[in-house]
Amino acid sequence: MMMTRIIGTGSALPEAVLTNDDMSALVETSDEWIASRTGIRTRHLAGKESGVSMASEAARRAMENAGAHPEEIDLIIVATCSVDNFFPNTACSVQKELGIPNTAAAFDMNVACAGFVYALHTVHAYFLAGIYKKALIVGVEAISRLIDWTDRSTCVLFGDGAGAAVVEPSEEGGVICISQHADGSLGDALVCENREIENPVSKREQQLSYIKMNGQAVFKFAVTRVPECIHEVVDKGGVDINDVSLFLMHQANERILQSVAKRLKVDIAKFPMNLQKYGNTSAASLPILLDEVSREGLLKRGEYVVLSGFGAGLTWGATLLKW
Numbered sequence: 164m165m166m167t168r169i170i171g172t173g174s175a176l177p178e179a180v181l182t183n184d185d186m187s188a189l190v191e192t193s194d195e196w197i198a199s200r201t202g203i204r205t206r207h208l209a210g211k212e213s214g215v216s217m218a219s220e221a222a223r224r225a226m227e228n229a230g231a232h233p234e235e236i237d238l239i240i241v242a243t244c245s246v247d248n249f250f251p252n253t254a255c256s257v258q259k260e261l262g263i264p265n266t267a268a269a270f271d272m273n274v275a276c277a278g279f280v281y282a283l284h285t286v287h288a289y290f291l292a293g294i295y296k297k298a299l300i301v302g303v304e305a306i307s308r309l310i311d312w313t314d315r316s317t318c319v320l321f322g323d324g325a326g327a328a329v330v331e332p333s334e335e336g337g338v339i340c341i342s343q344h345a346d347g348s349l350g351d352a353l354v355c356e357n358r359e360i361e362n363p364v365s366k367r368e369q370q371l372s373y374i375k376m377n378g379q380a381v382f383k384f385a386v387t388r389v390p391e392c393i394h395e396v397v398d399k400g401g402v403d404i405n406d407v408s409l410f411l412m413h414q415a416n417e418r419i420l421q422s423v424a425k426r427l428k429v430d431i432a433k434f435p436m437n438l439q440k441y442g443n444t445s446a447a448s449l450p451i452l453l454d455e456v457s458r459e460g461l462l463k464r465g466e467y468v469v470l471s472g473f474g475a476g477l478t479w480g481a482t483l484l485k486w
């Protein structure tokens with residue numbers, strides 16, 4: 164069976180770190196409130212870094228880790244919802260930074276916090292169709308540009324960063340089953356509007372929009388849909404959920420992950436977390452976590468691993484992998 168194997172990972176975080184105490188100097192909040200509601204203690208924010216610079220650095224490290232040369236990469240997908248430029252897309256800018264030749268295709272995907280799993284699934288489908296042989300997948304967010312730094316209900320939650328993976332088709336291990344879903348009818352729960360259309364036939368009031376979130380609706384969505392899609396992939400793959408070694412989840416909130424673990428009746432120790440350090444880095448959170456657990460040696464050949472992302476759209480999905 165052809166699987167899509169992750170053969171190298173990398174990540175890059177911006178230098179500047181803000182603690183919860185730093186946040187309480189900006190808005191009326193406290194370390195106690197943020198840590199007890201979310202688990203978050205610090206977050207990294209882009210200062211001199213950009214989305215492209217973080218994505219390129221994470222990609223460079225993933226390629227080094229995989230032993231992959233630029234000329235081998237024939238597909239680049241960047242998952243992001245906070246692009247530096249409408250165009251060129253981030254993937255083309257990463258291609259330029261890394262010297263990947265024009266034999267490769269490069270595009271961005273916006274599936275918010277579910278972006279990395281959707282991108283991995285897209286590559287998997289290409290590989291199954293016999294198109295492409297080695298792909299670079301990046302999740303990156305400079306999401307701080309979409310945040311109203313006077314809104315305490317959202318600004319304490321997010322952070323910037325990038326993670327990347329190099330993947331190739333393999334008979335030995337990799338993606339076994341995928342599940343991905345969307346429900347646009349619930350999209351209002353988490354929104355960031357673009358600027359208004361302004362042209363000779365439409366003059367509208369320009370007002371920059373920032374992330375607006377119905378926190379409780381997002382919480383409820385995540386704790387019901389995520390266990391469902393995880394069950395979907397393990398059932399499809401014929402794997403007992405207790406035989407999964409690690410559940411690598413989008414790092415939104417510690418309480419969401421505790422609730423997901425409880426609903427799955429799985430020990431929370433199988434859910435590694437780094438949201439304490441980085442906050443919610445949206446599409447970047449899963450590949451950053453993947454890179455950390457990989458470098459810590461927690462991923463063992465032949466073991467089952469589940470990835471799951473969920474976020475704006477609303478969108479969600481899961482991947483079952485044999486490592």
Ligand code: ACO
Pocket residue numbers: 191192193196197200201276315316317319320353376377378379381382385415416418443445473474475
């Ligand atoms: N500091 C202090 N008080 C705050 C803060 C803050 N940073 N933010 C909100 N509050 C206040 C509110 O104003 C409210 O006060 P009021 O009762 O006087 O009106 C009170 O705290 C309770 O607000 P709630 O929104 O009801 O707080 P809740 O317990 O639901 O926690 C949270 C909010 C943490 C956002 C929670 O709803 C949650 O975890 N939601 C999941 C959403 C999430 O993780 N989103 C991330 C992005 S989406 C994604 O990645 C999928």
